[in-house]
Amino acid sequence: MLRLSKLTDYAVVVLAGLDRAERNRRVMAVPEIALASGLAEPTVAKVLKILGQAGLVEGLRGARGGYRLGRALHEIPLSDVIVAFDGPIALTACVDGASGGCEAEAMCPVRGRWDPVNRAIRDALAHVTIADLAGPARCHGTPAALVLNA
Amino acid sequence: MLRLSKLTDYAVVVLAGLDRAERNRRVMAVPEIALASGLAEPTVAKVLKILGQAGLVEGLRGARGGYRLGRALHEIPLSDVIVAFDGPIALTACVDGASGGCEAEAMCPVRGRWDPVNRAIRDALAHVTIADLAGPARCHGTPAALVLNA
DNA sequence: GGAAACCGGACGCACTTGGTCCTATTTGGA
DNA sequence: TCCAAATAGGACCAAGTGCGTCCGGTTTCC
Ligand code: FES
Ligand code: FES
Numbered sequence: 309m310l311r312l313s314k315l316t317d318y319a320v321v322v323l324a325g326l327d328r329a330e331r332n333r334r335v336m337a338v339p340e341i342a343l344a345s346g347l348a349e350p351t352v353a354k355v356l357k358i359l360g361q362a363g364l365v366e367g368l369r370g371a372r373g374g375y376r377l378g379r380a381l382h383e384i385p386l387s388d389v390i391v392a393f394d395g396p397i398a399l400t401a402c403v404d405g406a407s408g409g410c411e412a413e414a415m416c417p418v419r420g421r422w423d424p425v426n427r428a429i430r431d432a433l434a435h436v437t438i439a440d441l442a443g444p445a446r447c448h449g450t451p452a453a454l455v456l457n458a
Numbered sequence: 459m460l461r462l463s464k465l466t467d468y469a470v471v472v473l474a475g476l477d478r479a480e481r482n483r484r485v486m487a488v489p490e491i492a493l494a495s496g497l498a499e500p501t502v503a504k505v506l507k508i509l510g511q512a513g514l515v516e517g518l519r520g521a522r523g524g525y526r527l528g529r530a531l532h533e534i535p536l537s538d539v540i541v542a543f544d545g546p547i548a549l550t551a552c553v554d555g556a557s558g559g560c561e562a563e564a565m566c567p568v569r570g571r572w573d574p575v576n577r578a579i580r581d582a583l584a585h586v587t588i589a590d591l592a593g594p595a596r597c598h599g600t601p602a603a604l605v606l607n608a
Numbered sequence: 609g610g611a612a613a614c615c616g617g618a619c620g621c622a623c624t625t626g627g628t629c630c631t632a633t634t635t636g637g638a
Numbered sequence: 639t640c641c642a643a644a645t646a647g648g649a650c651c652a653a654g655t656g657c658g659t660c661c662g663g664t665t666t667c668c
Contacts, residue, residue, distance in 0.1 A: 310540060310547050310579075312460055313656065317550050324567040337613065350659055357615065370666020371612040386575070394460050400467050417474040421591045425536070425583070429460075432578050441571045463625070487644065500628055507646065520635020521643040 316393040318355050321345045323389075324442035326365065327381050335374030362392035382439035387430060389438065397430050398422075466543040469505050471495045473539075474592035476515065477531050485524030512542035532589035537580060539588065547580050548572075 325344040329336040338356065342349040356375050359365045364384060366376045390397060400422045475494040479486040488506065492499040506525050509515045514534060516526045540547060550572045 310462055310544050311551065312549050320568050367614055369614045372667060373613045390460060397460050399462050401461065418470050418591045425586055428582050429579060432582060436575055441568045517645055519645045522636060523644045
């Protein structure tokens with residue numbers, strides 16, 4: 309359905325919640341983040357694990373541990389979050405060297421023609437930051453709407 | 459995975475195949491299209507049925523029947539095909555009035571903020587025509603790449 | 609040393625997707 | 639008039655995958 313997974317959606321919410329702690333230079337533990345975001349605790353944990361692997365958040369282990377933002381929200385492009393959860397951004401299975409995903413591979417008239425479309429989607433998603441999605445604070449200079457509707 | 463369904467992919471191939479018949483003002487039957495596109499016959503039939511419901515192709519019933527393009531390929535935006543197979547183009551479940559798809563609905567900080575992103579994707583997809591994907595013939599004036607990478 | 613917290617992976621349920629097939633309806637031709 | 643050809647529409651089942659949950663292991667502070 310051209311939809312990204314729920315986890316990706318949750319990730320944005322979690323990141324937005326973490327941002328509030330960031331301003332106080334605190335770390336937040338999972339239960340606290342779950343409460344702040346209204347999501348189930350195990351789900352939040354899973355989201356943060358994946359975000360950690362992608363380097364978007366930093367996890368501090370041990371007692372009094374928690375999570376902290378790896379970068380500021382306005383430096384995290386939406387595409388990074390999507391890639392972390394949904395894998396590479398490509399509309400079709402038959403891109404570049406990926407053979408075998410398609411049945412009409414031999415005589416296919418659209419072989420490789422999706423590439424410009426994929427690149428366009430990637431670009432659009434790369435120019436939106438999580439800060440644009442998280443709140444009314446404009447920290448990027450150009451609001452997302454301006455860039456996107458050009 | 460931000461992927462569109464295989465059926466959508468096949469639809470583009472099928473439409474490209476139909477275009478060759480269109481130039482001769484002929485109609486093509488399912489077996490012929492299947493042969494031309496290299497796809498399985500029942501699959502092609504299913505694709506054409508859906509395309510017919512969307513008005514993108516016209517089916518002529520009875521003996522000597524077949525399928526014909528509803529419009530020229532360069533007048534069919536990619537978004538129309540995607541909508542026919544994958545439903546409305548929206549990255550997240552929580553758009554506009556669609557409540558219930560999300561758990562953190564009450565206190566969600568990103569409620570409604572996806573809309574500009576969705577609109578951007580929709581616009582990008584609406585400016586690519588099937589003709590852009592189907593072959594080297596440029597019939598739209600501006601090639602897709604130019605519009606997309608602006 | 610114990611408690612608190614993250615880390616990594618495995619498991620199972622459930623939904624969606626895809627491919628196939630069958631029947632009804634329509635139309636052209638013998 | 640009757641039959642063959644071809645679409646229309648839906649039902650059906652199998653496979654894959656996303657999603658939520660849980661558990662044991664490891665690290666760090668008190
Ligand atoms: S190779 Fe996949 S649709 Fe052509
Ligand atoms: S309402 Fe769905 S993420 Fe906010």
